[in-house]
Amino acid sequence: MSVQAQLTKGKITLRGSARIVTEFFMYGINSILFQRGIYPIEDFEVKKKYGLDIWVSSDVSVKKYLSKIMESVEEWLAASKINKLVLAVNSRETRETLERWQFDIQLVDEEEKEGEKPKPPKSEKALQLEIQAIFRQIAASVSFLPIIEEKCTFNILVYADSDAEVPTTWTDSDPLHIKNAEQVRLRSFSTDAHRVEAMVAYRRDPDLC
Amino acid sequence: MSADHISKGAFGPVTPAQAKIINRPLKDDRSAYPSPRTMSKLSASKGDSASLGPRVSGAPPSPRMKKTKQAQYDRFIPNRNAMDIASSQFNIARADSEQPLDGATIAYHEEVARACGVSINKRILTFKEEAPTSEKDDLRQIYSRVALKSTASAVTKRRILNIPERVLDAPGMVDDYYLNLLDWSRSNTLAIGLDQSVYLWNANTGDVNSLCQLEGEAYIASVKWTADGSYLAIGTSEGDVQIWDAESQSKIRTMSGHQARVGVLSWERHTVSSGCRDGSIWNHDVRVANHKIAELVAHSYEVCGLTWRSDGALLASGGNDNLVNIWDARSTVPKFTKTQHTAAVRALAWSPWQLNLLATGGGSYDRHVHFWNTTTTARLNSIDTGSQVTSIQWSSEYRELVTSHGLPHNHLALWSYPSLAKVIDIPAHDTRILHTALSPDGQTIATSASDESLKFWRIFELRTKSGKSGKTEGIGASATASLPGAMPASGSSSGTIVGSNILDISRPSYIR
Numbered sequence: 001m002s003v004q005a006q007l008t009k010g011k012i013t014l015r016g017s018a019r020i021v022t023e024f025f026m027y028g029i030n031s032i033l034f035q036r037g038i039y040p041i042e043d044f045e046v047k048k049k050y051g052l053d054i055w056v057s058s059d060v061s062v063k064k065y066l067s068k069i070m071e072s073v074e075e076w077l078a079a080s081k082i083n084k085l086v087l088a089v090n091s092r093e094t095r096e097t098l099e100r101w102q103f104d105i106q107l108v109d110e111e112e113k114e115g116e117k118p119k120p121p122k123s124e125k126a127l128q129l130e131i132q133a134i135f136r137q138i139a140a141s142v143s144f145l146p147i148i149e150e151k152c153t154f155n156i157l158v159y160a161d162s163d164a165e166v167p168t169t170w171t172d173s174d175p176l177h178i179k180n181a182e183q184v185r186l187r188s189f190s191t192d193a194h195r196v197e198a199m200v201a202y203r204r205d206p207d208l209c
Numbered sequence: 210m211s212a213d214h215i216s217k218g219a220f221g222p223v224t225p226a227q228a229k230i231i232n233r234p235l236k237d238d239r240s241a242y243p244s245p246r247t248m249s250k251l252s253a254s255k256g257d258s259a260s261l262g263p264r265v266s267g268a269p270p271s272p273r274m275k276k277t278k279q280a281q282y283d284r285f286i287p288n289r290n291a292m293d294i295a296s297s298q299f300n301i302a303r304a305d306s307e308q309p310l311d312g313a314t315i316a317y318h319e320e321v322a323r324a325c326g327v328s329i330n331k332r333i334l335t336f337k338e339e340a341p342t343s344e345k346d347d348l349r350q351i352y353s354r355v356a357l358k359s360t361a362s363a364v365t366k367r368r369i370l371n372i373p374e375r376v377l378d379a380p381g382m383v384d385d386y387y388l389n390l391l392d393w394s395r396s397n398t399l400a401i402g403l404d405q406s407v408y409l410w411n412a413n414t415g416d417v418n419s420l421c422q423l424e425g426e427a428y429i430a431s432v433k434w435t436a437d438g439s440y441l442a443i444g445t446s447e448g449d450v451q452i453w454d455a456e457s458q459s460k461i462r463t464m465s466g467h468q469a470r471v472g473v474l475s476w477e478r479h480t481v482s483s484g485c486r487d488g489s490i491w492n493h494d495v496r497v498a499n500h501k502i503a504e505l506v507a508h509s510y511e512v513c514g515l516t517w518r519s520d521g522a523l524l525a526s527g528g529n530d531n532l533v534n535i536w537d538a539r540s541t542v543p544k545f546t547k548t549q550h551t552a553a554v555r556a557l558a559w560s561p562w563q564l565n566l567l568a569t570g571g572g573s574y575d576r577h578v579h580f581w582n583t584t585t586t587a588r589l590n591s592i593d594t595g596s597q598v599t600s601i602q603w604s605s606e607y608r609e610l611v612t613s614h615g616l617p618h619n620h621l622a623l624w625s626y627p628s629l630a631k632v633i634d635i636p637a638h639d640t641r642i643l644h645t646a647l648s649p650d651g652q653t654i655a656t657s658a659s660d661e662s663l664k665f666w667r668i669f670e671l672r673t674k675s676g677k678s679g680k681t682e683g684i685g686a687s688a689t690a691s692l693p694g695a696m697p698a699s700g701s702s703s704g705t706i707v708g709s710n711i712l713d714i715s716r717p718s719y720i721r
Contacts, residue, residue: 038340061341069336083331092342153342158334166334173335174294 012121017193018077022070024131024189024196025103029066029087029156030056031138032101036089036145038152050131069156072167076160077194080107084159088176092151097176099145100201108195122192130189134198137186144184145202180204296333358634367672369623371635373664374653377410379403384643384659386555386572386599387472387486387513387529389431391644391657394438398455399646399655401663402429407443409455412648420458421451433474433481438649440495442481444471450483452495464493464500469511475524477517477538482524484512490526490536507534507543514557518564523583525567527554533569535583545586551575556612558601560626570598570612578612580626592629594622600645602654604669611654611668615641621656623668637664 012020027049034044034055043059057063076082082105089099157173160166178201186198299321381404383390390402399410400420405428407420423429423445431444440461443451448467453460469486476482480502481493488508493500505526514527523544524536533547533554552572560566565584571577578598580589596614603610609632612622619641623632638658646655652670657663 059341065336065338065341068338072336153340155340156336160332160334162332164332166332169337170334171337173333175333 012192014080014193015078017191018074020127020191021077021105021194021196022074024134025073025085026066026070027054027056028101028103028134028138028198030054031135032087032089033057033062033154035139035142036099036148036152038089038154050128050135052132052135054135068169072170073158076158076164077105079164081164082158082160084157086155086157086159086176088155088157089148089152090155090176092153094150097178098148098150098152098203100176100178100181102199102201104197104199106195106197108190108193122190127189127191130187133187134189137198141184141186141200145200146205177201178203358631367670369633369635369668369670370666371633373637374667375665377663377665378661379657379663380661381406382643382657382659382661383428384640386553386641386643387511388429389433389473389513389644390429391646391655391663392432392434392441393646393648393655394434394441394455395436395649396438396455397649398434398438399663400432400434400441401657402432402443404428407432407441407453409441409458418458420453421460430470430472431474431483433476435476436478442474442476442483444474444483446470448485450474450481450493452481462495464495466501467491472511472513473515475515475517477521477524482515482517484508484515484526484528486511488512488528488530490515490524503541505534505536505541505543507546508532510553513553513555514569516557516559518559518583519561520564525557525559525569525583527557527569529553531571531575533557533579533581535567535581535586544583547579547581547588549579549588549591550577552597556598556601558603558610561603561605562608568601568603568610570594570601573597573615578624590627590629592624596620597641599642602645602647605651606669606671609669611645613637613642613645613656619658621645621654621666621668635666635668637666638662 027047030044031054033039034041034057039057039059039062043057043062044055045058046053047056048054057066073082073085084105085103087101088097089101090097155173155176157176158170180203181201182204183199183201186200188195188197190196379401383402383404388402391399393399393412397412399412401408401410405423407429409418409420410416411418420441421443426446428446429443430446431442433442433444434440434455435442439455441453441455443453445451448465448469448471450464450467450471451460452462452464467483467485467487467489471483471485473484474481479494479496481495482490482505483493484490488506488510490505490508490512491501492503492505494502505524508526508528508530510529512526512528515524517524522538524538526534526536527550528534531548531550531552531554533550534543535545535547536542537544547569550569550571552575554569554571554575556568556570556578558568560568565582566589567581567583569579569581571579573596576594576596576598578592578594578601580591581587582589594612594614596616596618598612599615600613601610602613603626608626610624610626612624614620614622618634618636619638621635621637621642623635624630625632637656639660640658642656642658644657647653648655650671652667654666654668655663656666
């Protein structure tokens with residue numbers, strides 16, 4: 001069932017919401033990889049999404065890698081087993097984390113209080129506007145983030161509940177916090193079921209203090 | 210849920226309006242942590258969770274734990290950063306105390322956990338597989354798409370058409386950067402080498418002749434007219450240099466000797482210089498039987514640029530070894546060598562109005578045009594063109610030069626000299642421009658590319674019809690100047706003319 005179909009029905013289900021959030025992560029991660037120069041510019045192509053031009057990787061191996069990750073993430077989201085997704089940008093040489101893009105995922109409280117009217121379902125347009133704002137912020141963040149000079153790679157981390165089903169392709173990890181970090185909170189968006197808040201942490205330039 | 214993010218206590222959910230206020234760097238992430246009193250019990254002075262571990266265990270801080278910029282690995286623990294030391298340590302500590310916990314202790318643990326960003330019943334997972342790396346060089350440097358300058362700047366007072374005046378078919382054009390297959394003679398005949406054959410296109414009449422066809426596997430590697438346009442030198446892939454009479458269209462002689470293909474030729478009166486793939490340059494005197502009069506060896510790879518100065522005193526050569534050599538006509542050692550280019554140097558051009566000025570352009574990794582004063586050997590100026598430089602042509606009419614380029618735009622760029630301001634960019638071909646030739650009247654540039662077309666661009670239109678046209682000796686320019694009305698619209702707007710086998714002649718030529 002497509003997201004569209006669910007939207008027209010009224011309130012979207014948890015699974016539909018999981019799909020929207022996963023799709024957002026997919027484009028968000030692609031956008032960050034492009035903006036931060038993790039992969040060369042010619043590996044990207046423009047796609048129209050959320051009413052924006054978004055750069056997504058056209059490299060087969062990157063695409064495959066991300067879709068494998070997103071498959072698990074969507075499962076977890078639908079089962080409400082994760083509450084954070086982190087994209088850590090690491091130096092390829094020292095493995096030090098230079099940037100940490102964090103997306104906090106919260107379940108929107110479903111129980112409606114007695115006597116209160118149920119909230120009207122969120123329109124697709126409003127959702128798109130919220131997501132647009134985040135993408136704009138990701139693009140704009142290039143202006144304050146330190147320039148990455150070394151060759152970098154990235155890691156995707158997920159904060160899962162201990163009872164979550166973990167495929168063998170995933171393993172436990174360090175939170176990959178940044179030493180001496182500064183953080184900037186970005187905008188958030190919410191579907192009827194999930195609320196996603198974005199934040200970026202980066203290494204403070206020691207010379208500036 | 211116990212493991213909220215550390216910063217949530219500080220911020221809470223953010224509405225767009227609040228985000229405006231909060232959306233600025235915090236001075237310190239430590240300030241985002243709630244600071245419970247319990248922190249002091251753990252003596253976690255650093256506030257960063259990774260440093261917590263060894264302190265709690267009571268072990269003295271080992272020197273290895275000292276934070277340095279370099280990653281510290283050892284035999285047993287390859288990478289400390291990759292391990293969740295804080296969580297592990299905390300779990301070990303918990304396992305030790307098996308006694309039943311009361312509510313206060315649990316709350317305490319949770320508080321500590323939250324304070325440290327460590328979770329008790331949360332797992333931090335990462336995707337095992339490494340992210341694919343892009344091992345390619347960062348091509349952003351090489352193929353950055355600089356925006357084209359599509360309209361002529363106000364500096365130029367003439368109109369520069371950015372559509373070709375004429376397009377001819379050139380099937381079989383070999384896509385090889387190291388060959389030189391196009392030349393336009395003084396007598397207004399264009400010679401083009403297409404694979405095994407050389408064709409002559411008479412710009413006055415529009416007639417096409419096939420001059421010669423090589424046998425076997427051999428192909429044409431270079432063509433060059435003498436200064437008066439009466440003879441054509443042809444370099445072949447077999448290492449021969451042939452001299453052809455343009456009038457009778459017959460071969461006069463073949464000069465053999467090179468062991469590899471002759472990719473570039475340059476005439477100086479009765480001497481023809483040939484640049485070979487093996488890096489040698491030979492001077493042949495075409496009048497005598499023992500034609501080889503000098504061997505110039507200074508390049509270690511293929512010579513792809515070679516041009517005599519108009520007075521015959523100096524010869525400039527460029528090779529695939531990224532060198533530019535300037536030779537005195539009387540010597541067989543280079544007068545000086547220039548190493549500034551970082552890619553093969555194919556584009557070489559002497560300024561027609563300043564004898565000692567030489568422009569050289571480098572290939573895809575270099576993208577620069579350097580200007581040299583060959584008297585003082587000093588570098589006068591440089592341009593980063595943003596794309597490989599395949600050839601350079603100076604204008605005799607204007608203080609300008611044209612460079613032709615490859616990826617990404619395959620364009621012609623017009624620069625004024627000495628300001629080096631870009632006048633205009635003209636996207637010219639579908640593939641990199643391989644060869645350019647200037648018409649004898651100096652107004653039109655012919656370009657050919659491996660998209661198998663030959664295009665003519667009127668870039669250096671003469672300033673006035675009076676005064677200047679006398680200088681052009683009636684070759685081309687006077688006729689074209691009188692033919693503006695006859696310019697067929699189809700010639701300029703139709704793309705590549707197909708249909709005829711070679712160099713279409715069915716349309717009226719206005720380069721007459």
